[in-house]
Amino acid sequence: MNTIICRHCDLVSERPVLTKGYVAKCARCQHTLYKAKAANAKKILALALTALLLAPPAFSFSLVSVHLLGVTEQTNLLQGALLLIDFAPIVAFVVIFCAVVAPVLLAACMCFSSACIVLNKRPRLLSPVLKMTSLLIHWSMLEVYIVSFMVALFKLNSYADLYYDNGLFFLVALLILNMSMICEYSNAYYWDFFTNE
Ligand SMILES: [Zn+2]
Incomplete structure (x- = not known):
């Protein structure tokens, strides 16, 4: 039964x-x-592959340039999180895990499981990957990072000149892809594929 x-x-x-x-x-x-x-599965595979391609520029390119008192500073997501390590290591770990590690791992897991469905393969690795996908869906919180980042930018806008850089556009595109993947994904459908030989 x-x-x-x-x-x-x-x-x-x-x-x-x-x-x-x-x-x-x-x-x-x-x-x-x-x-x-x-x-x-084909749509999720395409979304996940694009997300994996967009992740390196989204995390390494500068998000914003801050011009204050004649000095211009640029920062990206990883630099911002690493700056937190000294005085708030737990916050830095949560930011790195929820905004970088979980979204990238989620895209990799969905890419693998969708490719299995498209190619009609059922490797043993598919079961742990599906379990990990169910966990990562709850930990991938790129949208929380972007909302808090935008709030900080609005606050900073009154004190300094801000210029939006390419990294921010890559990050927003990554967020849209991530949310589309999660909306399209069906845990029950993927498990059905794995269990119905
Ligand atoms: Zn119940």
Whole structure:
């Protein structure tokens, strides 16, 4: 029997076969168990590959130039996070993990699993990759970094001249790709592919 466990109350129930557009809910707590959504693996593969290509310039190119008292300073995401290491190491670790490591790993995992579906291959590595994808979706928080960065820029705007650099455009493009990938991804669909030989 094909079963499914509710992530909210641990109720084990028989997995219903859903038609597209329907949602399976837990009989006890009414939380969503899964949606009948056929993920487009080719689209996710294209998004993930583009995200991986955009990641190096997004993290290494300068995001903004700050011109104050005749001096111009440029900074990128990694430099900003590394500057925090001395006086706020935990914050620096969280920024590096949630804004750099998790989004890149997520794109790599989705790239691998989508390529497996497109090529119709089921390697053993696919199972840990799918588990890691479910975890990384919650830790990839590029949007939180960009929102806090924009708030800091608005505050700084009254004291210094700011010039937006190419890195910021790459970072926003990476965020859009990351969010599109997550919206398109279906955990249940990918696991179905892995378990249905
Ligand atoms: Zn439940």
